[in-house]
Amino acid sequence: QKEVEQDPGPLSVPEGAIVSLNCTYSNSAFQYFMWYRQYSRKGPELLMYTYSSGNKEDGRFTAQVDKSSKYISLFIRDSQPSDSATYLCAMSVRNTGFQKLVFGTGTRLLVSP
Amino acid sequence: ETGVTQSPTHLIKTRGQQVTLRCSSQSGHNTVSWYQQALGQGPQFIFQYYREEENGRGNFPPRFSGLQFPNYSSELNVNALELDDSALYLCASSWGTSGTYNEQFFGPGTRLTVL
Numbered sequence: 001q002k003e004v005e006q007d008p009g010p011l012s013v014p015e016g017a018i019v020s021l022n023c024t025y026s027n028s029a030f031q032y033f034m035w036y037r038q039y040s041r042k043g044p045e046l047l048m049y050t051y052s053s054g055n056k057e058d059g060r061f062t063a064q065v066d067k068s069s070k071y072i073s074l075f076i077r078d079s080q081p082s083d084s085a086t087y088l089c090a091m092s093v094r095n096t097g098f099q100k101l102v103f104g105t106g107t108r109l110l111v112s113p
Numbered sequence: 114e115t116g117v118t119q120s121p122t123h124l125i126k127t128r129g130q131q132v133t134l135r136c137s138s139q140s141g142h143n144t145v146s147w148y149q150q151a152l153g154q155g156p157q158f159i160f161q162y163y164r165e166e167e168n169g170r171g172n173f174p175p176r177f178s179g180l181q182f183p184n185y186s187s188e189l190n191v192n193a194l195e196l197d198d199s200a201l202y203l204c205a206s207s208w209g210t211s212g213t214y215n216e217q218f219f220g221p222g223t224r225l226t227v228l
Contacts (some may be wrong), residue, residue, distance in 0.1 A: 004155075
């Protein structure tokens with residue numbers, strides 16, 4: 001079983017739709033939860049970072065963490081064609097040596113005009 | 114302030130050859146992490162360098178090795194290339210390594226094709 005599971009999609013939505021992207025994880029030691037956006041042939045770019053359970057909002061994006069269910073979500077409101085990209089969830093453990101990110105497989109999102 | 118840069122952009126090698134990929138970290142960052150991203154997959158952690166020492170490693174064989182230089186730039190070396198090594202290799206830089214969350218900034222990657 002992978003430490004982090006993510007539906008690969010693709011997820012196709014019309015412009016203006018609300019998008020929900022999700023990941024589940026098995027390692028209860030994960031403490032930091034991140035969402036990255038990756039455009040084709042580019043490196044991942046950090047969108048949101050959360051530490052605790054609950055919601056965090058930034059503009060059209062809301063990140064949600066439920067540690068009891070080991071489930072994280074990213075909601076995108078009023079989706080735009082420019083949001084078309086692959087969205088990667090990532091998690092890390094707070095340890096004393098180094099910080100490695102454990103990624104999901106990524107969900108490809110297509111927003112049509 | 115310049116971001117993370119990587120070279121070359123693309124590379125084609127044959128099985129059994131050796132390759133060196135390069136990364137310049139973002140200004141002010143002292144930590145470099147390397148990830149391998151196979152097609153359709155998420156990045157997989159290879160190793161991390163902090164102050165010129167490897168301080169963490171993922172599940173990759175010893176033929177994957179690295180260096181970090183005094184200016185915090187880094188190299189990833191892969192010996193005895195295999196077809197499965199074909200992937201996008203990502204470098205990420207950050208400040209510090211542990212205790213608290215340190216955002217990792219990714220470069221654009223080097224796409225390696227092994228024939």
